[in-house]
Amino acid sequence: MASIQIRTEVTGSVWKIEAQAGQKLAAGATIMILESMKMEIPVIAEDGGTLVALHVAEGESVDEGQVVATLTE
Amino acid sequence: MSAEPSDAGSWQPEVDELAFRRAQADALGGPAAVAKHHAQGRLTIRERIAAMADAGSFQEVGRLTGQGRYDAEGKLLGVTPAPYVMGLAKIDGRPVAIGGEDFTVRGGTSWSGDRKKGGQGGFVEDLAHQYRIPLVNLIDGSGGSVTSINRRGHSVFPGVHGFERSVQLMGEVPVVCAVLGTAAGGPAGRAILSHWSVMVKDTSHVFAAGPPVVERSLRQKITKEELGGLGVAVALAGTIDNAAASEAQCFEMVRRYLSYMPQNVWRLPPVVDTGDPADRAEQALLSIVPRNRRKAYDMRRVIQLIADRGSVFELQPAFGKALITCLARMNGKVVGFVANNPMVYGGAMDGRAARKQAHFVELCDCFHIPLAFLVDVPGFMVGRDAEAAGTLREGMRSVFVGLQASVPMFTVVIRKCYGMAGMGATDKNGLDLKLAWPSAEWGSLPIEGGVAAAFRREIQASPDPAAREAQIEEELRAMASPFRTAEAFGVEEIIDPRETRAYLCRFIDAAQERLATSVGPKPKYGVRP
Numbered sequence: 001m002a003s004i005q006i007r008t009e010v011t012g013s014v015w016k017i018e019a020q021a022g023q024k025l026a027a028g029a030t031i032m033i034l035e036s037m038k039m040e041i042p043v044i045a046e047d048g049g050t051l052v053a054l055h056v057a058e059g060e061s062v063d064e065g066q067v068v069a070t071l072t073e
Numbered sequence: 074m075s076a077e078p079s080d081a082g083s084w085q086p087e088v089d090e091l092a093f094r095r096a097q098a099d100a101l102g103g104p105a106a107v108a109k110h111h112a113q114g115r116l117t118i119r120e121r122i123a124a125m126a127d128a129g130s131f132q133e134v135g136r137l138t139g140q141g142r143y144d145a146e147g148k149l150l151g152v153t154p155a156p157y158v159m160g161l162a163k164i165d166g167r168p169v170a171i172g173g174e175d176f177t178v179r180g181g182t183s184w185s186g187d188r189k190k191g192g193q194g195g196f197v198e199d200l201a202h203q204y205r206i207p208l209v210n211l212i213d214g215s216g217g218s219v220t221s222i223n224r225r226g227h228s229v230f231p232g233v234h235g236f237e238r239s240v241q242l243m244g245e246v247p248v249v250c251a252v253l254g255t256a257a258g259g260p261a262g263r264a265i266l267s268h269w270s271v272m273v274k275d276t277s278h279v280f281a282a283g284p285p286v287v288e289r290s291l292r293q294k295i296t297k298e299e300l301g302g303l304g305v306a307v308a309l310a311g312t313i314d315n316a317a318a319s320e321a322q323c324f325e326m327v328r329r330y331l332s333y334m335p336q337n338v339w340r341l342p343p344v345v346d347t348g349d350p351a352d353r354a355e356q357a358l359l360s361i362v363p364r365n366r367r368k369a370y371d372m373r374r375v376i377q378l379i380a381d382r383g384s385v386f387e388l389q390p391a392f393g394k395a396l397i398t399c400l401a402r403m404n405g406k407v408v409g410f411v412a413n414n415p416m417v418y419g420g421a422m423d424g425r426a427a428r429k430q431a432h433f434v435e436l437c438d439c440f441h442i443p444l445a446f447l448v449d450v451p452g453f454m455v456g457r458d459a460e461a462a463g464t465l466r467e468g469m470r471s472v473f474v475g476l477q478a479s480v481p482m483f484t485v486v487i488r489k490c491y492g493m494a495g496m497g498a499t500d501k502n503g504l505d506l507k508l509a510w511p512s513a514e515w516g517s518l519p520i521e522g523g524v525a526a527a528f529r530r531e532i533q534a535s536p537d538p539a540a541r542e543a544q545i546e547e548e549l550r551a552m553a554s555p556f557r558t559a560e561a562f563g564v565e566e567i568i569d570p571r572e573t574r575a576y577l578c579r580f581i582d583a584a585q586e587r588l589a590t591s592v593g594p595k596p597k598y599g600v601r602p
Contacts, residue, residue, distance in 0.1 A: 009394055
């Protein structure tokens with residue numbers, strides 16, 4: 001099973017985590033919501049999969065390109 | 074009367090030699106080299122041209138070039154072909170100049186005949202220039218080699234085979250470069266001197282110099298993929314515009330790109346009947362923008378719903394993601410869409426997005442493709458990283474390029490339109506037609522950042538500063554309704570989002586007269602900031 005690393009497209013902070021480790025996610029499901037430039041930016045599981053790990057917590061700052069979650073297909 | 078021998082006066086022996094020489098050319102670098110090339114998942118240059126061009130349309134030029142090998146009596150033993158194949162072909166019925174390096178002969182390195190075939194300048198570029206037809210470069214070469222010093226007895230000055238013609242073509246005909254192997258040095262530079270470039274996943278790499286040179290210069294051990302694979306060249310650097318999953322998909326993309334282009338700058342792009350009614354109104358547009366201003370939405374979907382069905386082709390999708398640039402059709406006419414992407418930095422223009430916008434606006438201006446801006450931009454990107462990345466300079470450069478462009482532009486404000494980045498999405502030197510959705514808002518800067526600064530004393534003097542700040546924000550927001558600006562004709566029209574397609578189609582149809590009477594090269598003057 002290939003693991004997929006989910007990276008952020010923006011610098012900002014983690015506003016809300018919407019999925020839990022172990023959860024099966026449908027394609028396009030929201031993993032977490034970041035706050036950047038006063039906007040809520042969803043981080044999604046584009047192709048879906050099982051969420052193996054979350055690498056950030058709510059309130060934490062993230063940089064563009066940072067790995068915030070790992071999925072398996 | 075005696076019968077003459079049937080071949081008397083005939084040139085059959087020479088024609089036989091011609092056939093032999095042609096067969097030598099068709100064999101490229103020989104069966105072993107071709108097998109090795111195929112084993113790496115790559116097509117030969119002849120297979121590439123056959124796949125790219127309309128069936129049977131390729132007319133080769135310079136098929137006999139190469140290095141002949143002769144015996145002591147001067148009898149021809151064989152010919153090692155020049156590592157470049159080119160000529161005239163058709164793509165979707167329209168003539169193009171097409172050529173590419175043959176990697177199976179000396180890795181596609183340069184070759185010195187009396188006249189250059191292609192690569193940098195050469196016959197194929199002269200053909201595109203003289204006949205005013207697009208140039209398609211199928212790049213698979215690593216440029217110069219130090220071994221040429223041995224061959225010539227001296228080292229060549231940089232630019233002896235220069236980019237003069239390549240640069241000239243950028244203002245005359247569409248130039249497309251497909252990187253289909255490892256392009257380093259000259260061929261890598263050649264790939265950039267194009268209106269659009271594409272490379273293939275896993276088998277293509279682009280860099281100024283490859284891993285051995287990097288290790289020698291910087292003591293860095295790095296793989297080809299890490300140095301110039303898709304992740305760097307397409308996503309991080311934007312050196313190459315698009316990525317293809319395979320060579321076959323790459324050729325399909327080249328064909329698609331050229332379908333939006335005129336043959337040259339003296340012509341308009343082809344109009345096709347897309348069968349999509351110009352007055353099609355999409356219900357989904359009414360609710361696609363969330364009422365909650367903090368929530369983002371899918372701007373790509375907005376473009377898909379407005380443009381002719383199936384006509385959208387996105388350029389540079391992986392680079393500068395705060396902005397989306399697409400070629401598409403509206404009522405059959407080619408249009409360039411420039412849209413801010415609220416999913417990335419709320420659509421704020423960073424240095425990469427600005428670079429992408431400047432290039433795309435210049436491209437559309439050059440080939441007489443009107444522009445439609447779908448605006449949702451809070452302004453230039455802020456913060457130390459953005460300042461250090463030169464956002465202001467890149468941003469103002471994109472504003473400058475927009476003001477120099479003379480192609481008709483249309484502005485549709487979807488949500489936010491603020492500051493200099495917002496101004497850069499308008500046609501200040503043209504008709505300056507600005508349409509707005511009811512969700513639109515605009516100003517020099519967004520109210521929520523601006524109130525704290527502009528009303529600092531009043532807020533501080535209040536017994537409840539936070540409540541006072543919120544109250545001022547609310548008062549100002551009421552006056553910021555787009556309908557009030559429409560009353561003042563500060564925006565030309567507020568439209569129901571579902572009317573966007575019909576409204577734009579009418580104006581794009583009407584702009585055809587202006588476009589048809591403004592063809593030709595677009596000389597540029599002045600200094601870009």
